[in-house]
Amino acid sequence: MSNYPSDLKYTKDHEWAKKAGSNIVVGVTFHAQDALGAVVYVELPKVGSTVTAHASFGVIESTKAVSELFAPVTGKVAKINDDVTANPGSVNDDPYKAWLIEIEPATASDFDALLDQPTYVASLDAAK
Amino acid sequence: MARSTPLNAAHRKLGGRMVDFAGWDMPVQYDGLIQEHERVRTGVGLFDVSHMGEIEFTGPGALEEANRLITNDLAKCADGQAVYAGLLNEKGTFVDDVVAYRFSPEHIFICVNASNADKDFAWMAENAKKVKPVNRSNDFAQIAVQGPKAFGVVQRLSPKSLEGVGTYRFTTGDVAGVPCIISRTGYTGEDGFELYCAPDKAEALWYAILEAGKPEAAAPAGLGARDSLRTEMKYALYGNDIDDAHTPLEAGLGWIVKLDKPDFIGKSVLVAQKAAGVPRKLVGFEMLDTGIPRAHYAITQDGEKVGEVTSGTMGPSIKKAVGIGYVPTALSAEGSTFNVDIRGRAAAARVVKTPFYKKP
Known part of the structure; x- marks a missing residue:
């Protein structure tokens, strides 16, 4: 059932973010994968490319729908998760294990401005 | 306000995820599109098609x-x-x-x-x-019971033998005590029936089929699976693959056009088009590069738009990204290659034989 770990930060675009050293690891939330249904394709940016906060950095597709992925913060792509592009269904299996990209943020404090877990969960409840 | 079929309460009770489809409040999926798709390919699934x-x-x-x-x-x-x-x-x-x-x-x-x-x-x-x-x-609800195990489930509920009701044949009779038109048709590429009954009997029929189909794990399927199943068969969907801009000959549906009939509306145009040859054809293609083709994506060659994708998906049974689209006749032969513009990237695709899905 729905699951939003309290040690993560969130965006209203239904991405999660967490710190890995000075970098930020990004994935999609339980809600995002549930709304999409079975994920069958993930397209990620190249390592070294630049992503911009709130702008699209990639695409996630289910059998039925195409959805854009939005960056939580501005920065440079440090790593991408090739396991997810090879096995897109892993996003449904565990959206918090199936991270998508790791960003080297341009401004370290951007991370702190992201939503905390209670705020994100409240926004989901409000949208119901 | 979207219209509801007589099965609306049943969909909600059974956990259907409801969406607006052509002005109707319909279930797009229940337990998961891929599970529902597989259920119809290997067992039996129930679709509410009362909106038809x-x-x-x-x-x-x-x-x-x-x-x-x-x-x-x-x-x-x-x-x-x-x-x-x-x-x-x-x-x-x-x-x-x-x-x-x-x-x-x-x-x-x-x-x-x-x-x-x-x-x-x-x-x-x-x-x-x-x-x-x-x-x-407004006088009919319709339930599609589809899958290799559909026949046995419907037969169990019917006092009449359905053995003689072959593909695209129909009869009338009771199913679970509900008077029905029992039609051996469908939109999935699998065996099965489409049952037309009075709206006030639809819910009783729906639950009776689910109950009788318990040994076969019969369960509902939504519009999402209906679409992926029909796409794997290259069955046309009106509004996507066929519309008032295309003829049946262009859509590869020459087999449903009987030009030897005395007359029908549109016949003279088709006679002329058949003689002159069609300018474009609806083809099935599979992706050679990564990416999933989707309706309205451009089909290109040498950077020029030459056609358009009308349907596309990642087929759950074929496990491939496939699409349907109109291309110039010169590019329509099996093996022809072109590109699909997937968000600005030219992804190679090749025309293949259809249906995409063939029974194992």
Whole structure:
């Protein structure tokens, strides 16, 4: 059932973010994968490319729908998760294990401005 | 406000995820599109297709009247036989695609798409000369029971033997005590039935089939699985693959067009187009590069747009990204290659034989 770990930060675009050293690891939330249904394709940016906060950095597709992925913060792509592009269904299996990209943020404090877990969960409840 | 089928409460009770489809509040999925798709390929799934429209011609001359409106030939059918057909305008392009049932020469029953039901009825009423159509859409609910195990489940609920009801044949009789038109048709590429019944009996029939189908793990399936199943078969969807801008010959549906019939609306255009050759064709293709083709993506060659994708998905059974689209006839032969513009990236694709899915 729905699951939003309290040690993560969130965006209203239904991405999660967490710190890995000075970098930020990004994935999609339980809600995002549930709304999409079975994920069958993930397209990620190249390592070294630049992503911009709130702008699209990639695409996630289910059998039925195409959805854009939005960056939580501005920065440079440090790593991408090739396991997810090879096995897109892993996003449904565990959206918090199936991270998508790791960003080297341009401004370290951007991370702190992201939503905390209670705020994100409240926004989901409000949208119901 | 979206319209509801008589099964709306059942969908909600069974956990259907409801969406607006052509003005109807319909379940897009229940436990998961891929599970539902697989259920229909290997077992049995139930679809609520009560939103579909039904139009009837009855009385002397019913067959001739209906036959003049559709591309296939009801005169060549036996009573108890159904045909897939185009309902065309004078330009020879689609008003809709339909299934026409011949009960007798004096009773023709036509099942039409939900989104087109009112338009189709108006078109038929306007063009019918002697026998006027009756819109029966509110008098019927429809449940599609589809999958290799569908026959056994429906037979168990029917006192009448259904063995003799072959593909595209139908009969009338009780299913779980509910009077039905029992039609051996579907939109999935699997065996099965489409059951038409009175709206107030639909819920009882729905639950009776689920109950009787417990040994086969019968369960509902939503519109999402219906779409992926039909796409794997390259069955056309009105509004996507066929519309009033394309003829049946362009859509690769020459087999439903009987040019030897005395007359039908659109015939002269099709005769001329057949003689001249079609400028473009609806083809099935698979992706050679990564990416999933989707409706309205451009089909390109040497950077120029030459066609358009009309449907596409990652097929759950074929485990491949495939699409359907119109291309110039020169690019329509099996093995032809072109690109699909996937968000600005030219991804290579190749025309393949269809249906994409073949029974193992």
